[in-house]
Amino acid sequence: MSYPASRLARILISVGISWLLLPVNAADNKPSRKSQAAYQRGVKADQAGKRDDAIAAYSEAIQADESNSAAWRARGKDYLAAGDNDKAAADLEQAVKVQPGDAQSYAARGDFFLATKQPERAIQDYDTAISLKLQRTDAYTGRGNAYLATGKYQPAIDDFTQAIKLRNDNAEPFKGRAMAKAALGQYRDAIEDFDLCLSRKSDSEEAWVERALSYTSLGDYQHALEDLNAALKLNPDDLRALRVRGAVRERAGDDYGALVDYGEAIQRDPKDMRLYLARGAVYARLKKFRESLQDREQAVQLDPYSADAYIARGGSYHLLGEHEKGLADRTLAISIDPNHALGYMARGNAYFLLGRYDEALADLQKALALDPSNADTQRLAAQAQAKVDEAVQKAMVKEKAPDTGVVVLPGVVEPPAKVEAPKPEPPKPEPARKPEPTAEIKPPVPTPPEPKPEVTAPKPEPTAELKPPAPPEPKPAPPPAAKPKATAPKPEPSKPEPTGEVKPAQTAPKPRTAEGYHALARKLLQDEYFAEAIEEFTEALKLNPSHALAYNGRGWAHFRLKQYAEAISDFDHAIQLNPTYANAYVNRSAAKRSSGDKAGAEADQAKARELTK
Structure with a gap:
């Protein structure tokens, strides 16, 4: 599975600026004041979208103190975003060199290796960063993407799951885990994760296209086409979405619709050989053999x-x-x-x-x-x-010699007496033979x-x-002719919920404060013990009915148990207590969408985007 460098760079930049604000490892030397001041100017320039000004400020920080690994790291990230990979590689190498204990520098270099299609080297750097106690969703998401690129799908799923536990409002790990599940043929589980991704980031073109591929693998062409239409609405120039929609239309029997999509894609990218081969195949099926030959000749050229x-x-x-x-x-x-x-x-x-x-x-x-x-x-x-x-x-029949009835024994010197041959009978006209088929015979299709x-x-x-x-x-598997239960894709085994005989949190004494119950509930939520988490969030709310975080957490637990009405009610309470709570709007959007209220889901998504601008 390939990852275009431009897409990965955009993802890394979108999450990378927040890393710049973190201090370096406490064991490392603190940069000089002049270097730190220049570095902070660079961070502000990055946040304002002024990359050139940021690079200049980071350069000033490095000149003031070459041991400032954060400045090397930040400038390297900006060079990567600008497409100057050589300078990016040099800066990130230097960041690791001047502060060998800085976990963030290893993670940043891992991001670089992933963006430049060196996933094995990326995994090594992410391993080092995580071993240095960098417990961040970005690091696990990056390593998950690197595993995905090398075809190691189960380790990828494990890393994306850990990233989600650390921060479940980030769309990227849900998308990555969905893609890994789809690669393993777990299409229904993949669609569920794509749903969670899109509930957090509805403008993710890639998620729409990838979910369409999962629907196609299940033979659900209608939903696949709806997803591809959504991707093209977001970006009408998305060539991949056009190619996939053409393919799905072929699968659905709409050859003329496929011709329209392939033709439009060719107009936008006339040098994509694959598009000519695809359109040529459709022309051949429609018995437009000359048009098919023209497209295939173009592919050869x-x-x-x-x-x-x-x-x-x-x-x-x-x-x-x-x-x-x-x-x-x-x-x-x-x-x-x-x-x-x-x-x-x-x-x-x-x-x-x-x-x-x-x-x-x-x-x-x-x-x-x-x-x-x-x-x-x-x-x-x-x-x-x-x-x-x-x-x-x-x-063999043609070359067989005529039988004269004479037997010659080995070692006989004298030839045997001649036997008069029978007189030949007048020739009989042979019946006309059906000519043997020539090049016109064709094997079955x-x-x-x-x-x-x-x-x-x-x-x-x-x-x-x-x-x-x-x-x-x-490459999705073709849809089965029938869908018996025995052949449906099996969902990945999920962690069983405790039955009441064993509750991992019960080994410690019960907390006596709202915050204590809230912290315990959050731990249960991370470990996916949703029913037990609801109990602890409820205890927290009894002690503090104004705890917006607890309402949001309990709502999420209800959502994961598919108790959508209860989830929406809790998210309502969280928003009433804190009208600027963007994450509660995102979560309520997911619950409304799952309960069939698409209009309400879109409204909540719009409000969340407004609050996070």
Whole structure:
């Protein structure tokens, strides 16, 4: 799974400025007053969005005291945001060097490695930061994203969960955990986390698109299209959302709608080879073979080293009856990638169309060696084998010598007496033979390969031409024909709630103050003991009925137990006590959305955004 550097940089900057305000490790030397003053000016410039002024102030701080690791770290972050990766790397390296015990510097360098697509190095730095007791949601979220980028989905889920426990109003860890669950095929659990992410940050384009992919994997195309429309409403130039919507429309049988989306995407990015392959596949399915060939020729021109593009163009040639050209393109594809299973399958198909069954069989056997489980290749190989066997049998019959009835024994010198051969009978006219089929015989159309969420490879076409594999995009499993309970995706096992026999908080004496009960309830909430947390929040409210934080916490516990009416009531109380309580509005928005009150949810989201400006 890839993470564009520009997106990661925006995420890191959005959460990174607050890190700058934190003091360095207490064990480290305190910078000089002049350096500290310049550093604070840099922080204020960053908060005002004046990056150049901030960099100048941090440079002044470094000149005044080179041991000021916070200034090195802050300037490195700004260089990263400006796209100057070399200067960013140098500054962040220096921040670690001057203060080896500063956990924040390791975390900042981890952010840099993640943004520049070096996730393994990022994990090492996050490990060091966390081992130095940096218990911040940003550090766990960063390491979770690094695990996600390396395909280590369960460790990613663990880190995102820890980030959520530390701060559950941050949308990013919910989104990251949802993406990890989707990668493991836990689509329903993923959708639940995407819901929580969007309830906190409704303008997250990526979350809308990713949730659409999860819906697509479950065969819920209607909700997928609604999510993609929401993403495009936020950003009409979101090319990925356009590509995915085109693919979903294909899956839903709306080929003309898919053509519209692919065409619009091509207008905005005419150099994306995958878009031409995707549109070419739709044209072929609509029997617009010339238009399909034009798109596939354009794909070859954009990437002359793409085996997939040559396989696709070869398919168009076959559809137009130009089988020799199709064979040539499939041969080129194999020369580009000698281990391309689909390339051998496609060329085997071309040989079959030309009636060259022995060569077809050789290629299809090679394809099966590379991909033994491909059912389409197995079927076509069986047909080719049958044709080869038939040809061999005919050749054996044709070459068999006539039987004269004379037996020659070994070691006999004298030839045996001649036996007069019978007179030949007048020749009888042979019945007319049905001509052997030629290149016009086509094998049955192969079953299309497993569809992918961002379908950029051709779908099944009206002939035996084979399709190239889809370009690398997240790949949801195809929807099942039926949805029996036994085959539905199983949710990830959740932590069981205590039954009353064991309550982790009961080992210590009960607190006697509202704050004591509140602290105990918060700990239970973090550990996901929601029913027990409600009991302790209630005790806190008995002692202090004006405790807005306790109402908000108890409301969240009710929400997690899907007790939406009780949750909304508690959030109402929290807001009445503190009308500027943005987090309570965010939480009430989530509860209203889950209970079906979308208008109320949107209103609460708008109020929360207003309060956090």
